[in-house]
Each structure stands twice: as C-alpha cells, then as structure tokens.
Amino acid sequence: MPADQPPTVPSLDEIYGKFDLSQVPAFAGGFINFGYWADAPDDRPVSEADRIGTEKELYRLVLRAFERTEGRDAVEVGCGLGLGSALALCEYGFGSVVGLDIHPEQVRRARERNAAVRDAHPGQLDYRRGAAERLPLPDASVDCLFSVEAAQHFPDIPGFAREAARVLRAGGRLVLTTFFATGQEAARALPGLLPTYADGLDLAHVADDVTAALAEAGLSELRIRTIGESVWAAYDRYLGQVPELRDLWPRRFLTAYEKGLLDYYVITADRPQTG
Template sequence: MNASGAPTTIGPKAYEAWRAQSLGALTEAIELRAVLDLAGDVSGVRLLDAGCGDGALVATMAAKGAEVTGVDPDPAMLLAAQKRVADAGVKATFTEGRLEGLPFPDASFDVVASITVLCFLPDATGAFREMARVLRPGGRLVLGELGRWSLWAAQRRVRGWLGSRTWKAARFRTPGELRALAEQAGLRVTALRGAVYYPRIGWLARVMAPFDRWFGRLGTFGAAFLALRAEKP
C-alpha cells in the first residue's frame, strides 16, 4: 500500500504513525475488510500485491494461505515489508519494481491486488495495463482507491492546496473512472463498492463505523474508499 516513486512524502514511519491513531487503525481495518470481501478465498493462489508498501496486505494474504509476491519501487518500504512478514511468521517474496513496468512475465498471477497506489501514479492507464498483463486468464484484480466524493477527499485537497506534497499529487477518482480504467485494460468489472463513509472525526467515526457496510449497500457516494474487483477474460 504505497505510492513510493510518486512525488509524495509517504514512508514506513507515516504508516506507523497513522496506525498508532485510533482513527487510523479503525479506517485501515474497514478498508482491509472491503478488499478481503472482494478478494474471496486466496488459499493456494499466486497473489501479487502491486505497490505493497510496508507489507500489511502481504502479511494478511500470506496468513490466509496465498503464495504472495510484493512489489514496490521504494527499498525502505520493502525492508519494512520484509520485517512485517517475518514478525507475522509467514512467508512472501519481494521484488523492487514499478507498476508501470512490472518485472514479471505475462500471466504470472491468479490475483493482483493494489491498494491506494494508482491515486499517486501519473500513468494509471499504463499501470492498469501492466496489472492486467501479469494476470492469468480467469484471474482477478482487486483494487482499493480513494473516492472523489467524500469529506476525506475534500479535506485532503485542501491540504494539497496548502502545500502538502502527498495530497497535491493525489488523484481522487469516481467509480465510473475506475471502471473505465479497468475496461480499457481489457478487464471485466464484477464488483465495485464503497467504504469509509464517516468523517475524519474520531468519536463520530467510532459511532458510524459499525454501520459502514450498511451505507455501502446504498451506493458509493460519500465513500472515502472504493473497492473494485475485475476479472481477466
């Protein structure tokens, strides 16, 4: 879960600081649940975490029985990911590389996951094509991205205007834009859901979080996080 290589300031310490906050831990858990719901059973599958960051998703998927490879352009993130996996007592493989030019042969993976990475890449179209390329026919892409129509996105845009390099570089997308990117890469979208409907206020987030799935059934408007699943014909 990393956008390293983009003009941002995200690094391992930023992830640690976010998870140390109650709001961060709650939000990451809800985002992870949305991704796992769409990923389905991963036991025994070859899974690529494209933009693996500090390895949170890698460790989770490896614990569920997947044969996981993590790829990221940032050596510091890869070191943090290796430590996380070792601490979790699971196994995974890590490779340095960029989404726009994944260092793997065609049809290498059954599942490709990428969480909050495309929002920081200048060439999302190329990254989608690469993720589709390394998927086997019948394989599935599971994507988590930042939704445009949310209070979180509005606040982050303001932070970008005020000088934050991370949020100045970020791209917030609509469900339609994500669907179009997947279809342009030759993939068939089979699910698109929202998550994180509460505002960035700790006590209110705790009150609303138990109802997040219910909000998701109503639609994606207001969701800070969008989860997409697409299949390769």
C-alpha cells in the same frame, strides 16, 4: 502563510521514504490506511487497538472479494510496510504473496517487519521494488492482484491497468480500494481544500476514469461501490478524540467527503477466461 492556505505535507518520497508514516499516530500500527469502521465501537472512545483493527478490516474487506484464495498466487501493489501482504498469506491461505512498493526504504522495512512470517512460510512471502505501471512480474503469473489505499498515488492509472491485465492469469481478479474524486469538477476543487492534493502526495484521479482504464486494458465484470459512510466520519471522530491529532490535515477528508468531492471506493475487475 495566509490563514486560508492549507498546511504543507511532506513529499511522496519523504513520507514513504526516509520518513516512516507508520510512526504517525493517525496511522497507528503500520498498515497506513484510513480504515474500514463498519464494526468499530461507537459507544466509547476508540483505542489504538481499535484503530489498528480498522486498518486490518480494510484489508479483509478487499481480500474477501476474491472468490477463492487457498493456494493461489497473489500480488499487492503498493504494499508499504507489507503487513497487509503478510495478513493475506496468514489468514487467507494464498500459495504465495508478493508485496511490491516503489520506495526502497519501504521494501527494506517490509522485509524486516515481516521476517518472522517469511521464516514461518518459506518461499511464500516476498517483497520487491516495483512501480504500479511497470510490475516486475511475468505475464499471466498471478491469480489475485490487490491494492489498498495506494492507487491515489499512481501517476499512470492506464499504465497500471495494462500491467494488471498483463500479469493476471485468465480468470484472475483485481481488487483495489482507496479514495478517488467523484468527478472532474471535484478533482479540480480538491487541491484547494486538501494539502495532500495541493502538494502532489495524492493525485485527483476520478473514480469513473479508473474503471474506464481497467475496461480499456481488457478487464471485465467491473464492479464499483462506495464505502465512504464506513470510513470518513468514524475516522474523523478518532482524530478528534486524540489531542495531538485534532488539528491534523486528515480531518479535511471528512469535509471533502461531505462536500461530495471524494469518496472511498472498492473496485473489482476480472481477467476474462480464454480458450
């Protein structure tokens, strides 16, 4: 392979199917996200416990965006191992949480990893197989829909937006966070820098296109903000301090961020009240 060619990464089915991404040190702990590092230590090396804490904080950042959670019904789209869905139930008092993932192996693992929480909260935590553009839920069945570092994989963002609008009750809210391209030119440039885009693991969705799709689907009160300053540099510092992580492809995300090609976003949108 030429020196200027980015390394290859496993396919989407491999990395979330037979291969358990949570076993990779870069994604320690099972939450499988880059983390929210605003309160992470910057005066000492980052421990694995610190790293896992940043992954939990990314979930909490999303869950705090719901004005009310107590007793409400929620769904996580792209739940992975389901630890974030369990955190949502245990810390935020939802009446029920359903975690959806397209990969059957992830659904199986989620049920196994969170068996104790499910036993402690009978009937309140469920994991099901489902695609973002075909949510296996009835119309107007949830109050809160969230997705954490998964939408960059969704092949059909308008389809996801329509499904989100369909399953949300009147007055319900969607909150998602992940990384998106900053514009069309950036989207075209990303595969040349990041192997996850070149190999199709991540899709170069443009942030403004995502919000436009949500609006087109009938959601309102759209809000979008960037949190890249609390993600990329600190995460890269963590990778750099661990010998086996120093040369991994995730370090190219900081380069992409510094070049203005991508950023990390939090997007919220509401299902309008009716009647």
